[in-house]
Amino acid sequence: MRVAVVGAGLGGLLAAANLLERGYKVDVFEKLPFNGGRFTNFHYKGYEISTGALHMIPHGSKGPLAKMLRKVGAKVEIVDSKPNGTALYRGEEIKVSKKTFPLKSRLKFALYCLKNVFREVKLSELEKNLDEFSAKFLRAFLGWSLSLTPSQLSLSDVYPIYEATYTLGGPGIPIGGCKAVVDALLEVMESYDCRVKREKVRAIRMESYGLSLHFRNTSERFDAVVSDAGPVETYRLAGLNVPKLEESRGIKYSIALKEPLIDHTGVMFTLDTRRICGVNQVTNADPNLGERHFLMAHQPMITSNVKFEIAEGLKDLKEILKGYEYEVLVIQSFSDGWPVNRARAGRDCSNETPVKGLYMVGDGAKGEDIEVDGIAIGIERVVKEIEKEVEKR
Amino acid sequence: MIVVTEKCVGCATCMLVCPSRAIKVEGKAEVIQEKCEKCKKCLNYCPVEAIKWVE
Numbered sequence: 001m002r003v004a005v006v007g008a009g010l011g012g013l014l015a016a017a018n019l020l021e022r023g024y025k026v027d028v029f030e031k032l033p034f035n036g037g038r039f040t041n042f043h044y045k046g047y048e049i050s051t052g053a054l055h056m057i058p059h060g061s062k063g064p065l066a067k068m069l070r071k072v073g074a075k076v077e078i079v080d081s082k083p084n085g086t087a088l089y090r091g092e093e094i095k096v097s098k099k100t101f102p103l104k105s106r107l108k109f110a111l112y113c114l115k116n117v118f119r120e121v122k123l124s125e126l127e128k129n130l131d132e133f134s135a136k137f138l139r140a141f142l143g144w145s146l147s148l149t150p151s152q153l154s155l156s157d158v159y160p161i162y163e164a165t166y167t168l169g170g171p172g173i174p175i176g177g178c179k180a181v182v183d184a185l186l187e188v189m190e191s192y193d194c195r196v197k198r199e200k201v202r203a204i205r206m207e208s209y210g211l212s213l214h215f216r217n218t219s220e221r222f223d224a225v226v227s228d229a230g231p232v233e234t235y236r237l238a239g240l241n242v243p244k245l246e247e248s249r250g251i252k253y254s255i256a257l258k259e260p261l262i263d264h265t266g267v268m269f270t271l272d273t274r275r276i277c278g279v280n281q282v283t284n285a286d287p288n289l290g291e292r293h294f295l296m297a298h299q300p301m302i303t304s305n306v307k308f309e310i311a312e313g314l315k316d317l318k319e320i321l322k323g324y325e326y327e328v329l330v331i332q333s334f335s336d337g338w339p340v341n342r343a344r345a346g347r348d349c350s351n352e353t354p355v356k357g358l359y360m361v362g363d364g365a366k367g368e369d370i371e372v373d374g375i376a377i378g379i380e381r382v383v384k385e386i387e388k389e390v391e392k393r
Numbered sequence: 394m395i396v397v398t399e400k401c402v403g404c405a406t407c408m409l410v411c412p413s414r415a416i417k418v419e420g421k422a423e424v425i426q427e428k429c430e431k432c433k434k435c436l437n438y439c440p441v442e443a444i445k446w447v448e
Binding site for chain 2: 032033034037042044049051052306307310330331332333334335336337338339
C-alpha cells in the first residue's frame, strides 16, 4: 500500500507518522521550503515567532494530539497550563473556576443547553441573559479559542468543544513551541527513512488502479492520497467543485516584555477590551521561547478592515500593558489562504471526499475538537478508513 | 525588484525569514527597497504566493 500525503503541515506530518507506524509506504509532498505550515516557528529578534498557532495545545498533555504523539513515538514535552485561565476584569486578575461565575448565570447556561441542543440558536441569545462578567468572559473565551463572536456561533457548534474542555482539561505549552512538535514528527518519519519532498502537486486524478499525483513534468501512482492542503485546495486539485467554506480570521501579536505581566502558565482572558481576547506569557512555561518575557495576544477580526482591527488591538495592548516596557515584535493577520481556521468551529468538512481513496486531514477537516487536537481526531478517522480499505482488498 | 501583490494576507512569514530585515508588515507586507538584497527568500516562503519578482 502506497500512500501520498499532500502538504507537510501538522496534519500531514501527523498522518504520515501514523501511517508509517502501521507499515505503509508513505511519500510527503510540500510546496513551501519549510515544514509545519501554520504550526511551526521562526527565530526572530531573539524570539520564537510562530507562523500561525499560539504556542499552545488546546487540551495539553491529556488531549488527543498528545495521545497520538505518544503513540507514534514523537518526543514532545507539554507543560500543562496552571491555572487553566484567569480573567483581567476591571483592572484585577481573577482566577477562573466554575465558582467564579454567579450561580444565576450557571443555571441560565444549563437551561440554555437543555433547551437548544437540537436548535440553531445563537450564543448571543445566551450572552444577553448573563451577568456582565460571565457575558464578557464568554466573548473573550470564544474570541481567543475560535476567533469568533457569540453571534456567529450556535450551541451545536461549540458544545463538543465545551465537553472536551470539561473532560480533558485546559491547554498546555509544548517545550520548544509549535516547531518542537513538527521536529519530533519529522524525526519519527526519518526513522522510517521518510523525508519531505519539496514538490508542488498540480493535480490529483482518479485512475483505474487508484490515484495519481501530477507534478510539473511527472506523475506518480498511489493507492491512497491524504491531503493536508485544506478542503478548497484539495477539491481544486482533484478537479471537483470547490466547497464554500466560512473561515475564521484573527490577528496575533508577539510582544517582548521587560518585566513579566503574568506569573503563571495559563491564559489571561482580557474582558474590558475592544478586540484583544487574551494573552499568554509563554516564556513562563519555556524560557527558551524568548530572550526576555514573551507575550502572545490574540484577537478575532470583527470587521474586514485589517488596519482598523490592528489599530483597535494596539489600543487594547496599550491599556493592558500600561506601566510596562514592551516592544511589539510582530503583528500577524490570518485570513484567506492562511487563515486562523480554514473552516470555522463546527463547520469542518468530512475527512472523506467524493473521490475514492482521497482523504482530507488538517485544519478544515478536523474532528470534534478545536485546533490541533481536532486535527488529531480527524487523522485517527482517516487512518481507520485506510485500514478498512486495505482489509477489503 | 520584489513586489507584494494584493494577495498578501499579512501573516508576516516573509518578515520572519528575511535575512536583511527589509520587510515591514502592518496589515500587509511592504518591502523596504533600499534594504532589500534581492535574495528572493520571501518569495519562496510566502504561503499564499503573494510576492512576485519584477525586472
